[in-house]
Amino acid sequence: MPYLSQAERDYITEGVQSDLRADGRGRLDYRALVLETGIISQANGSARVRLGDGTDVLVGVKVEIDQVEPDADNVGKVVCNVECSPSASQQFEGHGADDLNNELTQALQRVLGGPQCGINFEKLCIIKGQQCWIVYIDAMILDYSGNVLDTIFMATKAALFNTRIPKTQIQDLGDGEFEFEVLDDVEDAERLDGIENIPIGVTLNKIGTGHIIDASPLEELCTEAKLTIAVNKDSQICGIQKGAEGGIEPGLMSEMIQTAKRIGQSLIQQLDQKLQDEEQQVDEKRLNGENIEKLGFFAMV
Amino acid sequence: MDRKRVNGPELSVVPVEEHTEEKQILDSKERRLDGRGIDDIRPIFMKSGLISQANGSTYMEFGNAKVVCAVYGPRQMKKPSFTGKGVLNCEIKFATFSCKKRRAFQRDAQEKEFSQILVQALTPAVRLDLLPKSSIDVYVNVLENDGTSSTLAAAISAASVALADAGIEMYDQVAASSIAYVQNKILMDPSALEEESEDGSLVVSYMPSLNEITHILQNGNTESAIANKAVEQCIDACSKIYSVMSTVLLQSLDTSDK
Numbered sequence: 004m005p006y007l008s009q010a011e012r013d014y015i016t017e018g019v020q021s022d023l024r025a026d027g028r029g030r031l032d033y034r035a036l037v038l039e040t041g042i043i044s045q046a047n048g049s050a051r052v053r054l055g056d057g058t059d060v061l062v063g064v065k066v067e068i069d070q071v072e073p074d075a076d077n078v079g080k081v082v083c084n085v086e087c088s089p090s091a092s093q094q095f096e097g098h099g100a101d102d103l104n105n106e107l108t109q110a111l112q113r114v115l116g117g118p119q120c121g122i123n124f125e126k127l128c129i130i131k132g133q134q135c136w137i138v139y140i141d142a143m144i145l146d147y148s149g150n151v152l153d154t155i156f157m158a159t160k161a162a163l164f165n166t167r168i169p170k171t172q173i174q175d176l177g178d179g180e181f182e183f184e185v186l187d188d189v190e191d192a193e194r195l196d197g198i199e200n201i202p203i204g205v206t207l208n209k210i211g212t213g214h215i216i217d218a219s220p221l222e223e224l225c226t227e228a229k230l231t232i233a234v235n236k237d238s239q240i241c242g243i244q245k246g247a248e249g250g251i252e253p254g255l256m257s258e259m260i261q262t263a264k265r266i267g268q269s270l271i272q273q274l275d276q277k278l279q280d281e282e283q284q285v286d287e288k289r290l291n292g293e294n295i296e297k298l299g300f301f302a303m304v
Numbered sequence: 305m306d307r308k309r310v311n312g313p314e315l316s317v318v319p320v321e322e323h324t325e326e327k328q329i330l331d332s333k334e335r336r337l338d339g340r341g342i343d344d345i346r347p348i349f350m351k352s353g354l355i356s357q358a359n360g361s362t363y364m365e366f367g368n369a370k371v372v373c374a375v376y377g378p379r380q381m382k383k384p385s386f387t388g389k390g391v392l393n394c395e396i397k398f399a400t401f402s403c404k405k406r407r408a409f410q411r412d413a414q415e416k417e418f419s420q421i422l423v424q425a426l427t428p429a430v431r432l433d434l435l436p437k438s439s440i441d442v443y444v445n446v447l448e449n450d451g452t453s454s455t456l457a458a459a460i461s462a463a464s465v466a467l468a469d470a471g472i473e474m475y476d477q478v479a480a481s482s483i484a485y486v487q488n489k490i491l492m493d494p495s496a497l498e499e500e501s502e503d504g505s506l507v508v509s510y511m512p513s514l515n516e517i518t519h520i521l522q523n524g525n526t527e528s529a530i531a532n533k534a535v536e537q538c539i540d541a542c543s544k545i546y547s548v549m550s551t552v553l554l555q556s557l558d559t560s561d562k
Contacts, residue, residue: 073309102416102420106420106422109412109414109417116501116526118524119523163521202525212321225464230520235525236343238528239525239527239528240523240525240527240528240531242522242523242525243506243520243522243531244520244521244522245424245517245518245519245520246421247424248428249427250428250516250517250518251516251518253510253515253535253536256534257532260531261528261531264528296338304395
């Protein structure tokens with residue numbers, strides 16, 4: 004864990020106070036990000052987000068068929084996992100990232116595992132009481148430069164937009180017995196139902212008396228408390244979680260929630276627009292028989 | 305037909321399922337199953353100093369939820385290393401028989417997360433700057449779980465009292481309370497049964513004298529107006545729980561004088 008000297012701490016705290024940060028941003032400015040979907044051919048959906056000059060998150064979505072849970076036999080489910088790759092930071096080596104992995108996994112699972120996720124879980128069920136699709140969302144942190152949780156949420160939304168689930172054909176064998184077949188045709192694969200409702204997370208870091216979004220690693224070190232708020236496109240709140248080891252006054256907290264809602268809305272709008280644009284471009288190229296070039300991993304623009 | 309095996313009868317019928325009536329969480333007068341109103345919290349029992357070996361301890365009952373908390377320390381860190389501030393370690397463990405489904409002996413992902421939440425909720429209150437090079441260990445054992453979010457809230461409140469009982473300097477006590485969102489209503493301090501039909505939940509831990517929220521965890525989607533109202537209700541409940549916690553601490557001082 005890198006240490007921060009008192010002078011550095013004061014520099015950042017006073018900068019936040021006067022709405023100017025070390026990299027020239029204001030309190031509520033996001034860094035530029037690079038987003039690309041469909042970069043892993045083995046996965047049902049994938050996306051990579053690189054935020055600023057550092058944080059790099061890769062999300063792969065795999066769907067698998069499994070037995071339904073006995074107490075919820077008409078729904079499928081979403082299972083999330085986050086892993087910090089040891090290549091990203093020395094401190095992630097061995098068991099060093101266990102706590103962080105667990106915190107991020109639970110935060111993602113809490114938002115995406117329930118009805119607030121927006122995905123129609125009933126459509127994931129293939130045969131009631133028997134089989135369903137399980138959507139495995141695996142996020143990998145390849146490089147670390149602050150604000151990972153927001154980046155994971157964004158990459159996950161993009162990867163789920165990119166995900167296609169194979170079509171199934173159900174045959175009625177009579178006597179209430181059914182059998183199904185998975186159709187191999189890629190063209191037949193369907194998008195998940197309700198992806199437009201998937202929330203994203205906005206993390207606000209409280210430094211001094213101000214709060215900032217999209218903190219850099221040094222800013223994260225002097226964060227007293229952080230608040231991650233998940234919002235969806237209808238500006239509903241889909242989850243709140245406090246992190247770091249400080250307190251927040253109730254008045255400041257409701258102010259932070261309002262800020263997060265506003266920023267989340269504009270982020271979702273821009274993200275959806277970009278995802279649609281990208282898909283349109285890829286479809287056009289495919290129709291014209293052109294080669295689809297991807298930026299690939301670790302690329303910066 | 306397979307003659308080597310004992311085959312089932314040729315004719316069989318679908319078993320008759322008894323039609324179970326869905327239990328209503330709220331009756332017409334907005335009374336809950338256990339007779340509480342929607343804003344009422346369950347009765348609390350708390351006693352500190354019951355574990356003889358620990359520096360500080362609490363036993364807490366919150367309705368049917370039962371939580372034991374023991375605090376050891378401040379003591380030298382297990383791995384000697386220099387830290388300017390003390391380190392607060394928290395471990396929460398659900399007993400294998402505490403929940404509807406049996407829990408494993410090994411700590412699972414939820415228990416690890418709750419441990420982390422406990423650290424985040426208590427750290428703002430503890431004066432770790434006075435305890436360099438030392439660690440405080442907080443062990444919470446859940447004997448019975450009656451609503452996961454209210455049990456987490458009970459664990460936070462109990463741990464706070466146990467820390468004070470251990471004589472560790474703190475800015476304030478941390479009280480925690482929970483609510484459940486059920487059909488656009490806010491149910492205070494939900495039990496396990498009510499939690500089954502919840503749309504979402506909220507746990508808030510709060511320091512009443514400092515007016516500071518030390519942790520917040522919300523699950524499920526709501527309009528922000530409802531969320532704001534829920535936070536306010538939790539803060540009110542925290543103040544009520546706070547008075548119980550203070551009384552318990554005062555009582556423990558009375559008995560230790562004798």
